[in-house]
Amino acid sequence: MAKYGECEVCNVFGIITEHHRIKRSQQPALIKCKKNIINLCNECHYSIHHGRNGHALDIELQWGFQNFLEEKLLKQYFSRKEIKEILGISDKATDRLCKTIKQEKGMFTRESIIRTCMGGKIISEEDIF
Secondary structure, three states: OOEEEEOOOOOOEEEEEEEEOOOOOOOHHHOOOHHHEEEEEHHHHHHHHHOOOHHHHHHHHHHHHHHHHHHHOOOOEEOHHHHHHHHOOOHHHHHHHHOOOOEEOOEEEHHHHHHHHOOOOOOOHHHHO
């Protein structure tokens, strides 16, 4: 069944599809993380995957997710429970994610959480502009 709504890139109302900012292959634990999913019209979604400027738009959307993480992860160390709550993911997804995050003194560091959630790559302003 088709889903209707507003494209979060071009603001056109119509049939929309969900796009993962961080690809499922880059970070499978974030498949159901609502902040990792953006609604796109078919034209914008096609553009990201096949268009001439698709890579630039994809990087910009990933940067938006990274900004969300940076705004929510305000301290240096986090527990598993805090990571789960911030990302709004299941226990199983949290366990899967936490297995790949570097720990210090039994806690997960801010930078390691962000890097892992981003699929291993931190985006800088130079990547955007």
